[in-house]
Amino acid sequence: MDIGDKIIYLRTKEKLSQAKLADIIFVSRQAISRWENGHTHPELETVKLLSKTFGYPLEWFLTEEYGTDYLGDQMQDNVPAVNKLKVHIENTSVKSKRKYTLPAKDAVSHLKLNKWMAVNYLLIALFPGFFFPKLLILTIPVALLALYTTTNRLLIGVLLSLTTVLTLLELLSLLTLYFNWFVQTDIQEVVNLILIPIL
Known part of the structure; x- marks a missing residue:
């Protein structure tokens, strides 16, 4: 048998x-x-x-x-x-x-079996908070969700979606700071930037 x-x-x-x-x-x-x-x-x-x-x-x-x-x-x-x-x-x-x-x-043995998966989810979830600590308010619950759901595919999909959104927000804010977008910009200046190359 x-x-x-x-x-x-x-x-x-x-x-x-x-x-x-x-x-x-x-x-x-x-x-x-x-x-x-x-x-x-x-x-x-x-x-x-x-x-x-x-x-x-x-x-x-x-x-x-x-x-x-x-x-x-x-x-x-x-x-x-x-x-x-x-x-x-x-x-x-x-x-x-x-x-x-x-x-x-068994909870400990489960973490031993899936330790790399848990570490990866934690790093993915906490990544946006590395550059902007205020985002940790959003990323810590996502990280806890990552530890809770190592087998549930629906919640893993939600986790990855939230992480992607937070990472995109982080990149947008970095670009905003670097290029001074949306900072003391007049509407006429924006129109000029768009229309001058076209004309």
Whole structure:
């Protein structure tokens, strides 16, 4: 039984959709689908996260000889309660709540897995504030949004759009200062600048 089959087994046993499991372990739904279809395998850090989330030992995930009967449901009781963070997932179709556990250390491991992405988003978001510190009022919330959304494509698109707008505003203000645009300019002077080359 390979790791993809084990993920399918545990996910269906806990009545989780691919999207819900992806949210719990900080990956995309497509990644779960690729693992379950056997196209790719999860990284070791992600397998450790799966191990902690479902309460099965790491060796069970990594050894193909172990099947679904290996240590059975006893594994859920062996997960230390101190390292757990309660995650409530609401099942809207049944109107009931199920509790799932997620180790508290997983936020740190998520940042380790995506550290370059988080650093890039922070730099992109804070870039306009380097030249004009007043823009930090706008860029700090964008930077926080960048840390929050490393997997949500819609919010990443919003982040990149906001960053682009802020960068364009910065460039416009730099050009304004350099060329003295819009500073003590009379309307007649603007008309002369436009019409004289044409005539």
